[in-house]
Amino acid sequence: MTVKKQTLGEFIIENQHSFKYSSGELSSLLNSIRLAAKVVNHEVNKAGLVDIIGAYGDTNIQGEDQQKLDVYANNKFIQTLTRRNIVCGIASEEEDSFISINSIDENHQNKYIVLIDPLDGSSNIDVNVSVGTIFSIYRRVTPVGTPVQLEDFLQKGSEQVAAGYVVYGTSTMLVYTTGDGVNGFTLNPAIGTFYLSHPNMTFPEDGNMYSVNEGNYLDFPLGVKKYIKYCQEEEGDRPYTSRYIGSLVSDFHRNMIKGGIYMYPKGSRNPNGKLRLLYECNPIAFIAEQANGKSSDGYTRTMDVEPTELHQRVPFICGSKNMVEKLEAFMEEFGE
Numbered sequence: 001m002t003v004k005k006q007t008l009g010e011f012i013i014e015n016q017h018s019f020k021y022s023s024g025e026l027s028s029l030l031n032s033i034r035l036a037a038k039v040v041n042h043e044v045n046k047a048g049l050v051d052i053i054g055a056y057g058d059t060n061i062q063g064e065d066q067q068k069l070d071v072y073a074n075n076k077f078i079q080t081l082t083r084r085n086i087v088c089g090i091a092s093e094e095e096d097s098f099i100s101i102n103s104i105d106e107n108h109q110n111k112y113i114v115l116i117d118p119l120d121g122s123s124n125i126d127v128n129v130s131v132g133t134i135f136s137i138y139r140r141v142t143p144v145g146t147p148v149q150l151e152d153f154l155q156k157g158s159e160q161v162a163a164g165y166v167v168y169g170t171s172t173m174l175v176y177t178t179g180d181g182v183n184g185f186t187l188n189p190a191i192g193t194f195y196l197s198h199p200n201m202t203f204p205e206d207g208n209m210y211s212v213n214e215g216n217y218l219d220f221p222l223g224v225k226k227y228i229k230y231c232q233e234e235e236g237d238r239p240y241t242s243r244y245i246g247s248l249v250s251d252f253h254r255n256m257i258k259g260g261i262y263m264y265p266k267g268s269r270n271p272n273g274k275l276r277l278l279y280e281c282n283p284i285a286f287i288a289e290q291a292n293g294k295s296s297d298g299y300t301r302t303m304d305v306e307p308t309e310l311h312q313r314v315p316f317i318c319g320s321k322n323m324v325e326k327l328e329a330f331m332e333e334f335g336e
């Protein structure tokens, strides 16, 4: 199968049907994310030159020191998403509560909800290591034309209509799914166009990379400790390799291409894990499953978790199916 390089929006697979978004509005929403990603990418790429690195001087609702780039990315994505008259509500890691957006035209009622981690991997900003953006898209569940409610945001991950991430790395990529596989687009910064560079992304059958902050090892559940020891002691012809960037998007992206597992288990400092269900775990889980991978908290499928609050955290394990299932077996046997 050869795929001609096309810009974001459609690609033609020789002798097969062209791939188009499921609806014009969703396509337009994804294009607004593409636009915001280009603007943020431009700032990320010169962060060291202009006064956009370092702390913003405020803390977000998570109690984390906001970085200037966190706030910049948050503002750019919210501005861009608000303008398109498609989105009726936005929730962001950097906003205490959700933002309700009224339709500009009363004859056209916005119906999409977006949840976003505008800048993922914030601890990497000042040291020139890859960061990302993560987004999750739902249809509202409350009546169109009325102000959005919290229940529009507290939907299970299995209800997502689209999800994706931007990775600002050695190249800038937009990777997303609308429920029909995963496609990766690489930005040509010279002309500001995303090209389909990674069609139908799927995890390799087996993987040998495990990504976890081993500094928290003593805090981990016994099942996780046993799995890490298994990876360290496994001889085999492909011994396991530990790779941890400290940016979920970057670790996940590498693992999806090379095969691997990402873990952020619970511990004494993070009794429910560190990562947020709605705008980190669910979107990455949707992509993982669409790429023949798997995602859970060690027991329950991530996208089946019933959300209870906007910024709730869950233990997160995600990656190659056989590696996730091996860890789940250790959790089953050794538990907490």
Ligand SMILES: O=P(O)(O)OC[C@H]1O[C@](O)(COP(=O)(O)O)[C@@H](O)[C@@H]1O
Pocket (backbone or CB within 6 Å): 064, 093, 117, 119, 120, 121, 122, 123, 213, 246, 247, 248, 249, 274
């Ligand atoms: O520094 P730690 O505790 O290992 O946590 C690293 C994890 O935290 C995160 O940075 C959390 O995301 P934010 O940067 O958006 O808060 C993940 O991207 C990353 O995988």
Ligand SMILES: [Mg+2]
Pocket (backbone or CB within 6 Å): 117, 119, 120, 121, 248, 280
């Ligand atoms: Mg994050």
Ligand SMILES: [Mg+2]
Pocket (backbone or CB within 6 Å): 070, 093, 117, 118, 119, 120, 121, 122
């Ligand atoms: Mg963030």
